[in-house]
Amino acid sequence: MSDKNIVSIEDRIPKLKQARKKKANRRLIFYLSIFFLLIAVIIYLQSPWSEVRSIEVDGNVFLTDEYIIDESGLTEGMNIWSLNGSSVVSGMEENPVIEQASINRKFPSTVLIEVEEQSVLGYVQEERAFYPVLANGQVVSQNANASAGNAPLISGFNETELAELASEMEDVRPSIFNMISEIERKDPEEDEGSTLITLYMSDGFLVEGEIDQVLDKLGYYPSIVSQLQEDDNGIIHMGVGIYFESFEKDEMEEVDIEDEIEEINEEVNEENENTGNE
Template sequence: MSKKNIVSIEDRIPKLKQARKKKANRRLIFYLSIFFFLISIIVYLQSPLSNIKTIQVHGNTHVSNESIIEQSGLTMDTNIWMLNQKHTEDLLTKNPIIESVEVSRKLPWTVDIKVNEYKIVGYTKEETNYFPILGNGVMINQLGQSSFNGKSPLILGFTEEEYLHKMAEELNELPSTISALISEIHWQPTDENKNKILLYMNDGYLVDATIRDFSDKMEVYPSIVAQLDPKSKGIIHLGVGVYFESFEKRPASDEEEIDRIEEDNTTE
């Protein structure tokens, strides 16, 4: 065996010591890096650097950005990592105008609030002002106006809040293409049927119906009208059975009742 291939233990020991030292140094640097990284995270979480800097609100029409932010309880002092999204959503949905809401983080410092409000299903008239009614039956008193666009029906005569809410919920389920055909909805309760309503349609027909299952029954209205003679106006009954009754064949007492309602509308 050649002497060149023989390495004494004395020659190898310094090299082994040096390799172990380098390995120990690398391990120390690794642990120190993790330590300082964790310290940096703790400092960041405890400092104003992690506070919310921007709150974005989307989808709201009836409720202002300021009101939504105030109701959410979020401020610029709120730590973005301490944000309880479910709790904030629960706070906002206590507002009767808000149907649903989604709260999310947009790192590094932004909170996004996406609001879904109840849609306006109609208007009611008090004195000379019109007030919008939402799909949950809530009337927005702060949005009174002297006129309305006519895209949603007038909801009149509902003196009991329970039935107004039921009517609004049914209208909320009704497609907008059909609700746009309705001019007025009058509540006409009887001892036998407190859900009874009479609709004035924009095409000249009347609809005798009930609040119960109104949205389902009203969806057939366009197909019914399509089968009628446009020159013959009358009342479309949407009760247990669906049938058309021409004004020309109605008893005088019923015609007087319709005339009375129309006269009341004129004098409002």
């Protein structure tokens, strides 16, 4: 073996010591980094930087930010890591107005509450304020943004009747629902045990009848109107039969359009199929 391949122990020892020293230094730096990181985390958790400084609310239409924050139980100054998001969400979703909720942290010190409220059925008016009636029939009468929206005005209903109205309205197609400008409960003393309503439509016609019969047959409305003259103005009665009562006649003249029901049914079914395909 040549002399070039022979390395003496004296030559190798300094290199081994240097390698061991570098390895020890790397370990020391690693452990010191972990130590100072833990110290930084402890200091952060104990400092005001880990406190909630701002609570934001998104997605609410009817309920105010203040009401939702109060419902969540979150407060500024609490530790951002101490809040239990799932517990907060569970508590908020017990509120019948809030359909879904979520809690997210926005660093360094902001909490975002996102909510999805029940859809609106209409509005009830008290003095100059308008309060939304939700799809479950509940009136948001407190801590709500009282402003009328694109939904019918509802009048004359008590709580039980509002729940009945909400239930019956579930199957009304959006295209028909958007044509209703007002829903009025007729005088209960005239009802003889039934719930009579009047719908004020955006095209000027009125629709009257018992609540279940009117809302069950309201899908026929566009086809019924198409059977009338352009200058007709009056009431469309929906009951066992469907007939039109004109305002413009000296004597109220009933126009029977019950024979058109089969054709109307076909048109409604065709519209439903088109809607489903879309």
